[in-house]
Amino acid sequence: MGNRCRLRTAICHGNSRRCGYPGLRAHNPPTFPITQRSRRTYICGVKQPPHCQMTTHKQDAGAQATQMNMLMDIKRGRLSHLSITRCVFNQLLIKSGRALKKMSNTAVGVIPSHVNPDLQEERDRASFNVTELTNIIDGGAEKTLLRKRLEKLIFSDPDFQKFPDIQTFGTNSEFYSATVLKSTKLFKLRRELKWTDEEFDIALRLGGQGHALGLQHGMFIPGLERLATEEQKAKWLTLAKQYKIIGTYAQTEMGHGTYLKGLETTATYDPKTQEFILNTPKISSIKWWPGSLGKSTNHAIVLATLVIKGKKYGMHPFFVQIRSMTDHTPMTGIKVGEIGARMGRMTSDNGYLILNNIRIPRENMLMKNAQVSPDGSFTAKAPNQANYATMVMVRVGLSYYSYQLLSRGVTIGVRYSAVRRQSKLDPKEREPKILEYQTQQYKLFPGLALAYAIFFSSRSLRMKYMEAYQEIKNGNLQKLPELHCESAGMKAFCTDNMLRELEIIRQSCGGHGYLNASGIAMLVTIAAPMVTVEGETTVMYLQVARYLVKRFANASTGQQLDGCTAYLSMDHAAYMCPLMSEDDCRNMSRLCDIYSYRVYMTVSRVAKQLQTDIMNGMPQHFAFNKNLVNLVRAAKAHCYYSVVKDFSKAIQSMQASPQTIKALKTLCCFFAIHGITEESGDFLETESIGLEQLQWIKRLQGTLLAEIRSDAVALVDAFDHHDISLSSAIGSYDGNAYERLFDSAQKDPMNKEEVHPSYFQYLRPFIQEMNKAKL
Numbered sequence: 041m042g043n044r045c046r047l048r049t050a051i052c053h054g055n056s057r058r059c060g061y062p063g064l065r066a067h068n069p070p071t072f073p074i075t076q077r078s079r080r081t082y083i084c085g086v087k088q089p090p091h092c093q094m095t096t097h098k099q100d101a102g103a104q105a106t107q108m109n110m111l112m113d114i115k116r117g118r119l120s121h122l123s124i125t126r127c128v129f130n131q132l133l134i135k136s137g138r139a140l141k142k143m144s145n146t147a148v149g150v151i152p153s154h155v156n157p158d159l160q161e162e163r164d165r166a167s168f169n170v171t172e173l174t175n176i177i178d179g180g181a182e183k184t185l186l187r188k189r190l191e192k193l194i195f196s197d198p199d200f201q202k203f204p205d206i207q208t209f210g211t212n213s214e215f216y217s218a219t220v221l222k223s224t225k226l227f228k229l230r231r232e233l234k235w236t237d238e239e240f241d242i243a244l245r246l247g248g249q250g251h252a253l254g255l256q257h258g259m260f261i262p263g264l265e266r267l268a269t270e271e272q273k274a275k276w277l278t279l280a281k282q283y284k285i286i287g288t289y290a291q292t293e294m295g296h297g298t299y300l301k302g303l304e305t306t307a308t309y310d311p312k313t314q315e316f317i318l319n320t321p322k323i324s325s326i327k328w329w330p331g332s333l334g335k336s337t338n339h340a341i342v343l344a345t346l347v348i349k350g351k352k353y354g355m356h357p358f359f360v361q362i363r364s365m366t367d368h369t370p371m372t373g374i375k376v377g378e379i380g381a382r383m384g385r386m387t388s389d390n391g392y393l394i395l396n397n398i399r400i401p402r403e404n405m406l407m408k409n410a411q412v413s414p415d416g417s418f419t420a421k422a423p424n425q426a427n428y429a430t431m432v433m434v435r436v437g438l439s440y441y442s443y444q445l446l447s448r449g450v451t452i453g454v455r456y457s458a459v460r461r462q463s464k465l466d467p468k469e470r471e472p473k474i475l476e477y478q479t480q481q482y483k484l485f486p487g488l489a490l491a492y493a494i495f496f497s498s499r500s501l502r503m504k505y506m507e508a509y510q511e512i513k514n515g516n517l518q519k520l521p522e523l524h525c526e527s528a529g530m531k532a533f534c535t536d537n538m539l540r541e542l543e544i545i546r547q548s549c550g551g552h553g554y555l556n557a558s559g560i561a562m563l564v565t566i567a568a569p570m571v572t573v574e575g576e577t578t579v580m581y582l583q584v585a586r587y588l589v590k591r592f593a594n595a596s597t598g599q600q601l602d603g604c605t606a607y608l609s610m611d612h613a614a615y616m617c618p619l620m621s622e623d624d625c626r627n628m629s630r631l632c633d634i635y636s637y638r639v640y641m642t643v644s645r646v647a648k649q650l651q652t653d654i655m656n657g658m659p660q661h662f663a664f665n666k667n668l669v670n671l672v673r674a675a676k677a678h679c680y681y682s683v684v685k686d687f688s689k690a691i692q693s694m695q696a697s698p699q700t701i702k703a704l705k706t707l708c709c710f711f712a713i714h715g716i717t718e719e720s721g722d723f724l725e726t727e728s729i730g731l732e733q734l735q736w737i738k739r740l741q742g743t744l745l746a747e748i749r750s751d752a753v754a755l756v757d758a759f760d761h762h763d764i765s766l767s768s769a770i771g772s773y774d775g776n777a778y779e780r781l782f783d784s785a786q787k788d789p790m791n792k793e794e795v796h797p798s799y800f801q802y803l804r805p806f807i808q809e810m811n812k813a814k815l
């Protein structure tokens with residue numbers, strides 16, 4: 041915390057409580073309207089004479105020195121609480137004689153209504169029209185209006201306004217209740233206002249993190265849509281869409297999440313009664329993790345290994361009622377509950393489920409992809425992986441969700457860095473904004489560029505998904521393998537890199553980044569499980585690698601490839617690094633060629649090594665395991681290349697002003713060259729670039745940091761996250777970080793009482809005992 045802030049806090053702390061103005065607390069607003077001018081004359085809600093103001097950066101050195109000395113005294117414990125207050129006030133009164141020309145624009149405990157000038161200055165210097173870029177992100181000006189209309193509606197509700205504070209200070213149980221309330225409110229609004237799916241999606245996103253009933257829309261409804269027959273949909277999908285039943289997707293078990301063939305929950309068919317008997321026969325088979333299962337849901341799609349006459353038929357989905365529709369108690373034979381406190385905030389009630397001889401009618405197997413007839417004969421209509429369809433959809437969704445989380449994080453980081461001043465660059469100048477430090481830019485701008493890259497790339501993936509899904513729905517599964525590769529790869533790439541960047545951004549906020557009130561700490565914990573859910577990162581990369589190796593083998597036989605692996609069948613024999621000068625390093629087409637060659641080399645090397653190992657007699661699974669690290673490396677290279685390509689293509693086809701295009705091009709180029717510097721070893725080793733080119737690229741990196749710096753605030757403003765969605769004291773639109781931090785601290789339940797009960801219970805008796813004790 042800077043000196044200025046520490047002093048403010050110290051002043052307010054004493055002042056608000058014991059400085060001779062009893063009854064007035066820091067967050068007590070004055071009871072009459074505050075004008076801009078009068079606002080300046082308040083400290084802790086107490087009217088002060090104009091001269092009795094906080095010092096500013098431009099104050100004279102003498103005043104600063106006096107305050108510093110006082111601070112040292114406070115630190116050393118030489119000043120009592122009361123004397124601190126008096127002393128500070130006296131000092132301020134003395135200094136008032138020097139007529140501080142520019143008074144502090146904010147009184148402690150009052151959040152100013154104007155934008156922090158340091159942030160305004162950034163906005164004034166933007167090289168492009170922020171609204172234009174916001175419109176592009178929203179998908180058009182009319183979509184921005186729609187989002188804003190929904191924002192206004194949702195955030196005018198006091199329950200939504202309260203949510204950030206509950207998220208910051210509430211107990212797990214309070215937070216869970218708030219997320220139930222939030223979900224039910226949104227569901228009701230959807231019905232009442234007849235929202236379209238798009239409007240509802242926007243509303244869910246605005247609602248921020250934490251939806252107790254999130255799995256209803258995230259997986260239960262999509263699961264029914266993808267796995268149920270038309271007849272079953274008519275029965276259950278309608279109920280689910282009308283919220284008459286609340287459900288989840290229960291697949292993962294305590295013993296298995298990744299390896300679906302290893303699921304131990306069984307659904308054994310009984311032809312006599314035409315029922316399935318569901319069991320979780322051992323501890324490792326207990327369903328463990330499903331969201332909304334712990335406390336919220338009354339139904340579930342349970343994934344279980346189908347057993348007919350002792351034969352196993354792989355994993356299939358079953359529709360199971362788990363709680364009573366009248367009193368929400370578990371159905372007979374079912375034990376269900378919460379799995380326990382998790383890292384960070386519990387954004388959903390993840391649960392466990394034990395099934396003990398639960399009988400469900402034959403019709404409750406979701407039979408779109410495979411059927412069991414009354415006599416127990418099994419017919420598959422599609423490969424078993426068709427039952428993984430819900431996961432593919434969620435992987436696509438999580439790629440976009442990564443954009444949402446990261447863009448929020450980087451908004452907080454950049455805005456805060458534009459209002460935080462610390463240390464000295466030029467000894468003669470005032471302390472600079474920390475955003476001026478190149479190292480700070482290097483912490484923030486990769487995340488900023490990644491947020492845009494993920495946005496454009498996940499948008500392109502979503503479009504591919506919609507197209508392929510239509511075909512898959514009609515029984516044409518041709519595009520499924522590529523869709524699986526792309527969705528698994530993007531899910532892994534986006535969540536993995538998003539989490540890494542968010543943690544760097546958190547650190548870039550210094551101490552305040554560790555406070556929940558910063559919003560960024562919370563984002564990191566919300567992002568943390570995203571690398572695990574819906575297919576763990578390494579496992580997903582390995583699925584990509586498996587596809588790449590296969591496609592490489594196809595290309596080696598002369599097959600012309602299309603789609604995301606087309607580059608594998610191109611002729612790379614005559615490759616030469618296309619960067620001839622430093623200027624070329626800004627050429628996206630050339631940078632894409634470098635990326636494509638790097639993937640090609642990485643894939644071909646590992647594929648050839650695999651082949652050699654197998655030819656040398658190594659069993660295939662051994663050979664695979666021996667090369668896993670390089671397989672993941674190849675998959676990562678493929679994904680980075682795809683994202684660079686998508687980002688660059690999106691800009692090429694964009695209808696926007698030259699200024700906006702230029703700002704995005706700079707960011708895209710930075711994203712591409714940052715990837716090269718991060719993995720320079722790989723690029724050099726594959727001879728995609730040479731040493732000289734690497735030097736050019738590194739030099740350009742410094743130049744681009746400086747170019748992005750001037751538009752950084754505008755680029756994050758363009759995401760246009762509402763303050764309630766951000767839930768950040770240090771990243772709000774007005775940039776009044778310190779005032780909001782202080783305000784937030786006042787709301788901490790620990791500050792409700794001046795003296796904590798533990799003082800009477802433990803501390804006072806202890807101190808008394810120590811005072812009585814002989815030396």
Ligand SMILES: CCCCCCCCCCCCCC(=O)SCCNC(=O)CCNC(=O)[C@H](O)C(C)(C)COP(=O)(O)OP(=O)(O)OC[C@H]1O[C@@H](n2cnc3c(N)ncnc32)[C@H](O)[C@@H]1OP(=O)(O)O
Binds near residue numbers: 254292428573574579
């Ligand atoms: C909308 C969301 C918004 C965001 C909300 C935020 C809130 C967060 C909410 C969070 C909620 C979190 C909720 C949750 O977490 S729900 C639980 C999620 N669980 C998982 O994701 C499990 C991960 N495991 C698997 O998916 C599979 O077991 C893997 C893939 C690992 C292996 O697979 P498998 O066991 O079968 O063995 P195999 O490797 O021999 O593969 C055999 C063949 O199958 C092909 N194959 C494999 N998979 C697919 C596929 N999907 N489509 C098409 N094809 C596929 C594969 O290429 C291969 O083809 P070929 O090479 O033989 O030709």
Ligand SMILES: Cc1cc2nc3c(=O)[nH]c(=O)nc-3n(C[C@H](O)[C@H](O)[C@H](O)COP(=O)(O)OP(=O)(O)OC[C@H]3O[C@@H](n4cnc5c(N)ncnc54)[C@H](O)[C@@H]3O)c2cc1C
Binds near residue numbers: 328329331
């Ligand atoms: C917050 C949260 C919400 C969730 N929600 C749901 C839900 O709603 N419904 C649901 O069904 N599930 C849910 N899950 C479970 C989630 O899908 C699984 O945790 C996830 O798929 C990972 O599986 P796992 O836990 O078995 O990890 P593991 O597979 O045990 O992973 C542990 C390690 O083993 C490695 N590993 C495993 N297999 C391989 C391999 N073949 N090759 C190389 N390395 C390997 C991994 O890379 C990892 O490093 C949720 C989980 C979380 C954390």
